[in-house]
Amino acid sequence: MREVAVIGIGQTPIREEWEKSLRLLAGEAVLASLADAGMQRADGIFVGNMIGGSANNQQHLGAYIADWVGLRYSEAVHLETACSSGAAAFRAALIAVASGELDSAIAVGVEKMTDSPGSEITTALATAADANWETDQGLSFVVLNALLMKRYMHEHGWTHEDFAPFSINAHANGVHNPNARFRKAITLEAYTKAALIADPINLMDASPMGDGAAAALLVPADSVPHDARYPVIRVAASAAATDALAVHDRKDPLWLTAAEKSAQQAYQQATLTPKDIDLFELHDAFSIMATLSLEATGFAERGQGPRLALDGEIRPSGRIPIATRGGLKARGHPIGATGMYQIVEVIQQLRGDCGQTQVENARVGMAQNIGGSGSNIITHIFKAG
Amino acid sequence: MREVAVIGIGQTPIREEWEKSLRLLAGEAVLASLADAGMQRADGIFVGNMIGGSANNQQHLGAYIADWVGLRYSEAVHLETACSSGAAAFRAALIAVASGELDSAIAVGVEKMTDSPGSEITTALATAADANWETDQGLSFVVLNALLMKRYMHEHGWTHEDFAPFSINAHANGVHNPNARFRKAITLEAYTKAALIADPINLMDASPMGDGAAAALLVPADSVPHDARYPVIRVAASAAATDALAVHDRKDPLWLTAAEKSAQQAYQQATLTPKDIDLFELHDAFSIMATLSLEATGFAERGQGPRLALDGEIRPSGRIPIATRGGLKARGHPIGATGMYQIVEVIQQLRGDCGQTQVENARVGMAQNIGGSGSNIITHIFKAG
Numbered sequence: 001m002r003e004v005a006v007i008g009i010g011q012t013p014i015r016e017e018w019e020k021s022l023r024l025l026a027g028e029a030v031l032a033s034l035a036d037a038g039m040q041r042a043d044g045i046f047v048g049n050m051i052g053g054s055a056n057n058q059q060h061l062g063a064y065i066a067d068w069v070g071l072r073y074s075e076a077v078h079l080e081t082a083c084s085s086g087a088a089a090f091r092a093a094l095i096a097v098a099s100g101e102l103d104s105a106i107a108v109g110v111e112k113m114t115d116s117p118g119s120e121i122t123t124a125l126a127t128a129a130d131a132n133w134e135t136d137q138g139l140s141f142v143v144l145n146a147l148l149m150k151r152y153m154h155e156h157g158w159t160h161e162d163f164a165p166f167s168i169n170a171h172a173n174g175v176h177n178p179n180a181r182f183r184k185a186i187t188l189e190a191y192t193k194a195a196l197i198a199d200p201i202n203l204m205d206a207s208p209m210g211d212g213a214a215a216a217l218l219v220p221a222d223s224v225p226h227d228a229r230y231p232v233i234r235v236a237a238s239a240a241a242t243d244a245l246a247v248h249d250r251k252d253p254l255w256l257t258a259a260e261k262s263a264q265q266a267y268q269q270a271t272l273t274p275k276d277i278d279l280f281e282l283h284d285a286f287s288i289m290a291t292l293s294l295e296a297t298g299f300a301e302r303g304q305g306p307r308l309a310l311d312g313e314i315r316p317s318g319r320i321p322i323a324t325r326g327g328l329k330a331r332g333h334p335i336g337a338t339g340m341y342q343i344v345e346v347i348q349q350l351r352g353d354c355g356q357t358q359v360e361n362a363r364v365g366m367a368q369n370i371g372g373s374g375s376n377i378i379t380h381i382f383k384a385g
Numbered sequence: 386m387r388e389v390a391v392i393g394i395g396q397t398p399i400r401e402e403w404e405k406s407l408r409l410l411a412g413e414a415v416l417a418s419l420a421d422a423g424m425q426r427a428d429g430i431f432v433g434n435m436i437g438g439s440a441n442n443q444q445h446l447g448a449y450i451a452d453w454v455g456l457r458y459s460e461a462v463h464l465e466t467a468c469s470s471g472a473a474a475f476r477a478a479l480i481a482v483a484s485g486e487l488d489s490a491i492a493v494g495v496e497k498m499t500d501s502p503g504s505e506i507t508t509a510l511a512t513a514a515d516a517n518w519e520t521d522q523g524l525s526f527v528v529l530n531a532l533l534m535k536r537y538m539h540e541h542g543w544t545h546e547d548f549a550p551f552s553i554n555a556h557a558n559g560v561h562n563p564n565a566r567f568r569k570a571i572t573l574e575a576y577t578k579a580a581l582i583a584d585p586i587n588l589m590d591a592s593p594m595g596d597g598a599a600a601a602l603l604v605p606a607d608s609v610p611h612d613a614r615y616p617v618i619r620v621a622a623s624a625a626a627t628d629a630l631a632v633h634d635r636k637d638p639l640w641l642t643a644a645e646k647s648a649q650q651a652y653q654q655a656t657l658t659p660k661d662i663d664l665f666e667l668h669d670a671f672s673i674m675a676t677l678s679l680e681a682t683g684f685a686e687r688g689q690g691p692r693l694a695l696d697g698e699i700r701p702s703g704r705i706p707i708a709t710r711g712g713l714k715a716r717g718h719p720i721g722a723t724g725m726y727q728i729v730e731v732i733q734q735l736r737g738d739c740g741q742t743q744v745e746n747a748r749v750g751m752a753q754n755i756g757g758s759g760s761n762i763i764t765h766i767f768k769a770g
Contacts, residue, residue: 052512053439054438056516057511057520058515059467059512060512060757060760063756067628067630073642074626076466076627078464080444080445081447081461081463088462095484098486099486101480127443128445129445130449240460240461241460242448242458245445376445376461
């Protein structure tokens with residue numbers, strides 16, 4: 001397969017969008033990615049979205065968005081893998097271009113959550129868990145993550161306060177991201193005193209919902225025109241793996257096997273190891289997921305994720321910077337769009353466009369998007385130059 | 386890209402399935418396709434489904450189904466393009482194998498519609514139309530198709546009775562398909578006297594919903610083991626095209642431009658013309674869609690689809706047999722599964738396994754799956770031997 005480069009990116013600020021439909025949001029991100037690349041159109045569009053069918057009464061997002069952005073008659077499909085739908089869309093666009101099936105493709109993630117009743121959104125999000133074996137028993141996502149966090153604290157001897165650096169780092173970085181949902185730093189006290197949601201998870205452990213869209217334009221690397229502004233950003237690896245949908249059915253609920261498998265495949269494709277990765281946009285939907293991700297992908301020993309955070313190694317200046325634009329926690333987590341925000345942010349870092357949270361000499365960046373409580377995990381690695 | 390063959394197929398009977406979840410239905414079809422090929426597993430699974438999120442409280446169907454069929458840890462994604470979700474899943478599986486990204490893949494379409502309240506299903510199906518410009522104005526699918534049929538009759542001078550052969554042929558063929566929802570022949574009188582749904586569409590113009598799953602197993606053609614039972618069935622072409630989602634926004638509502646474009650691309654890929662196609666599983670969700678499909682794909686002149694049917698040319702012995710296993714009208718139309726039923730049926734024909742509705746010397750078969758009222762259309766051509 002041929003090498004692929006990302007030559008355009010676009011995103012909308014994550015916030016409450018009462019005046020814009022899914023179509024308008026996605027359109028803004030897509031048109032921005034085309035403008036960024038100086039292109040008028042692409043051969044196909046791949047849309048990541050999870051709850052449009054119930055929250056916005058709109059499925060069929062391929063055709064819905066394609067026509068709006070001037071791509072009527074183009075191939076257009078909608079991919080869904082719960083919270084990793086964005087990365088699934090990117091991976092489909094990537095394979096289409098890498099294989100030669102298309103000569104250019106746009107991947108866009110979009111979600112619009114805030115103008116539906118909260119109960120409807122909770123019901124819609126619960127469809128990412130196992131309807132037969134989890135949801136029907138009353139398990140929601142936050143409860144599943146609370147059970148994991150409690151067990152993790154018990155197994156490895158950490159206190160709730162030990163997780164504070166994940167949230168503090170994310171919020172500190174989000175301050176400098178104009179597209180972040182929350183642009184306010186938080187203190188250790190704010191973290192420890194936040195309202196409890198599901199013991200031990202409190203409001204500062206959980207990522208906020210939001211409305212937003214992010215897009216990227218992919219073309220064969222050998223067709224990239226010279227752009228004096230930026231180095232060429234190549235896709236160095238793409239891998240996806242699943243695990244049992246129901247958490248209770250996994251061999252070890254505290255080990256994200258799908259994260260490990262997709263990351264290992266990605267490292268192998270790119271001929272890299274964790275120490276070659278300059279920054280890692282991971283899926284910190286909850287603090288516990290940030291910890292488990294760092295361990296499964298080889299950045300921390302088992303049970304030692306909080307140590308990395310407590311030592312300051314996850315900050316932009318640390319050994320493995322995460323959530324450099326605010327992460328899910330502060331940038332926000334518009335479900336089906338999140339994976340595309342992660343990818344767009346990695347590309348911003350590799351372009352050197354991240355101002356105060358720029359990772360120095362960033363050349364290799366990784367994005368990992370998690371669907372469900374660890375059941376569908378997609379890893380991408382990007383290289384500059 | 387490398388050539389791909391379909392070496393295993395599986396399907397469940399389309400009916401009301403009160404005892405089986407989406408997982409069980411999809412699992413039956415997938416495991417049947419593996420058994421048919423004598424294989425234990427595949428590298429990835431691509432799921433076509435439209436309304437699982439609302440009708441069955443289950444999204445995230447990739448991981449949901451992968452684990453169940455023994456493919457835990459494999460790549461697994463869900464694709465959605467409304468009523469053409471099945472073909473979208475097949476096309477994604479095809480590109481994954483053709484490109485070398487995977488060495489084997491399963492495409493499965495599944496839908497479970499009958500144990501939800503009818504009003505919920507109507508609402509869920511309406512998400513295939515344009516929420517902003519159609520659904521919010523009260524337009525349902527049957528109404529959109531009724532407007533098209535009425536205009537078509539006016540423009541081209543046909544009466545309602547002239548469409549009867551589409552329904553009569555589908556039901557006559559469905560009698561011999563053990564998996565068909567309706568296995569009962571109908572008369573001209575039954576057609577003309579059927580209850581009106583939305584003038585001029587009556588119950589015999591409309592395809593029935595149902596629960597079901599159909600699957601196919603794809604591998605590189607050069608890896609196919611010798612199977613004395615069947616010729617090798619190769620995928621000769623695959624193409625997808627969209628059109629404006631809202632019907633009023635198309636240049637000509639009576640011409641399926643996306644059907645024409647995807648068929649033309651497919652003919653070109655396979656170096657074939659319509660006269661080389663031995664049978665055509667088209668998307669007869671409504672009689673008017675069968676007519677428009679035949680015209681847009683080059684089997685009938687504009688406005689002359691009913692003539693082909695009245696002349697008997699759409700029967701298994703005719704010039705271009707359609708709905709050879711009952712079509713959407715009699716086999717049934719479990720939305721996200723339909724595209725995969727069409728493909729499985731084409732393969733049954735090319736294997737010579739269709740008994741009384743076998744098309745003689747069938748060597749080249751085409752399947753075309755329509756999403757929305759003509760807004761996302763995917764065409765596949767298969768060749769035997």
